[in-house]
Amino acid sequence: MDERVKTDMGATAAALDYDAELMLRVRDGDGASFGVLLDKHRLSVIHFLYRMVQNHAVAEELAQEVFLRVYRSRSTYEPTAKFTTWLFRIATHLALNALRDGKHEKSQERLDDASGDLPVRQVSDKRPTVEASMVYESRLEEVRKAVATLPEKQRAAVLMHKYQDMEYSQIARVLNCSESAVKSLLFRAYESLRARLAHMA
Amino acid sequence: MDCPLETHEGSALLLAYSSGRLERESTVPLERHLETCPGCRQFVESQSSVWRALDSWEAPPVSADFDRRLYQRIEQQVSWWDMLLRPFRPVFHSRSLPIAAAAGVLIMAGVLLDRPAVVPITPPQQSAQVEALQPDQVEHAVDEVEMLDQFNHLMRSEPAEPAAKM
Ligand SMILES: [Zn+2]
Numbered sequence: 515m516d517e518r519v520k521t522d523m524g525a526t527a528a529a530l531d532y533d534a535e536l537m538l539r540v541r542d543g544d545g546a547s548f549g550v551l552l553d554k555h556r557l558s559v560i561h562f563l564y565r566m567v568q569n570h571a572v573a574e575e576l577a578q579e580v581f582l583r584v585y586r587s588r589s590t591y592e593p594t595a596k597f598t599t600w601l602f603r604i605a606t607h608l609a610l611n612a613l614r615d616g617k618h619e620k621s622q623e624r625l626d627d628a629s630g631d632l633p634v635r636q637v638s639d640k641r642p643t644v645e646a647s648m649v650y651e652s653r654l655e656e657v658r659k660a661v662a663t664l665p666e667k668q669r670a671a672v673l674m675h676k677y678q679d680m681e682y683s684q685i686a687r688v689l690n691c692s693e694s695a696v697k698s699l700l701f702r703a704y705e706s707l708r709a710r711l712a713h714m715a
Numbered sequence: 716m717d718c719p720l721e722t723h724e725g726s727a728l729l730l731a732y733s734s735g736r737l738e739r740e741s742t743v744p745l746e747r748h749l750e751t752c753p754g755c756r757q758f759v760e761s762q763s764s765v766w767r768a769l770d771s772w773e774a775p776p777v778s779a780d781f782d783r784r785l786y787q788r789i790e791q792q793v794s795w796w797d798m799l800l801r802p803f804r805p806v807f808h809s810r811s812l813p814i815a816a817a818a819g820v821l822i823m824a825g826v827l828l829d830r831p832a833v834v835p836i837t838p839p840q841q842s843a844q845v846e847a848l849q850p851d852q853v854e855h856a857v858d859e860v861e862m863l864d865q866f867n868h869l870m871r872s873e874p875a876e877p878a879a880k881m
Contacts, residue, residue, distance in 0.1 A: 712761030
């Protein structure tokens with residue numbers, strides 16, 4: 515603890531967060547470190563965005579924008595927060611903007627056209643029975659609709675809590691609100707989800 | 716009904732338990748409580764169903780050309796973007812004005828030399844910025860994101876990423 519006072523703040527945060535260290539290297543001109551960060555976080559960012567907007571193409575487009583912005587901001591990057599907090603803050607911001615800009619209309623269309631984004635192989639390869647895959651699809655549809663119905667901030671909070679395994683405190687930093695606000699967002703969100711999904715065994 | 720867990724803290728506890736994230740020392744007394752409290756038991760059962768339902772929702776695989784498209788965009792956009800943004804950055808980072816100006820000049824030079832932007836452009840001396848660490852840097856990044864949005868709307872004269880629409 516005493517050591518870190520004298521060293522520069524960048525080194526401190528980097529020691530606490532390997533990603534931040536990588537980002538500092540990107541800032542200092544190391545393009546390979548950007549590749550490492552991309553490898554590490556590509557999937558979680560795309561999946562988060564996919565579940566936010568529920569459209570694969572839009573999610574990938576937004577994810578491209580996220581990483582592009584990370585790269586563009588490299589020269590002003592300072593590790594004042596966990597790297598993933600910063601990353602998901604950008605991702606959430608873009609997702610909320612996209613939803614407000616009306617890109618979600620596409621996602622609503624997709625919701626009605628359930629075949630659109632399903633990992634088709636999973637249902638068709640094994641082909642246990644037609645009914646089984648129909649049951650799978652309709653269950654999935656139900657989950658997607660339940661999540662899509664959540665207000666945007668609640669949705670973002672649930673997705674980070676459930677799929678990114680984030681603590682309340684980190685979600686609070688991403689959403690720029692208090693920890694107790696995050697808790698009530700999550701409680702309300704899970705309450706709605708329980709009402710819609712609890713019957714699913 | 717006088718369940719002691721009918722509080723925010725109680726809900727947080729039950730939520731953590733239902734998602735398997737409760738530490739062991741809190742798990743044992745909670746399970747003891749669940750044996751006697753149908754309300755909490757019902758909460759846990761339905762929350763666990765939600766958890767399983769969400770587990771079953773897999774995201775589709777990432778497109779094989781995701782990285783290629785990204786690097787292509789970096790190459791296409793970073794150079795002109797830096798060129799445009801640098802002169803405005805002092806509005807947000809007034810302390811780094813000379814650095815930003817120097818960076819602008821460097822990047823202009825880079826563009827003139829037709830240097831591919833994916834090869835990271837060596838940044839100017841950053842040590843001054845490390846000392847002038849701003850605690851709300853995340854805020855600035857988002858400010859910048861907002862500004863980027865406005866710019867994108869202004870600058871998007873071409874259809875965005877035709878390659879991405881495959
Ligand atoms: Zn109880």
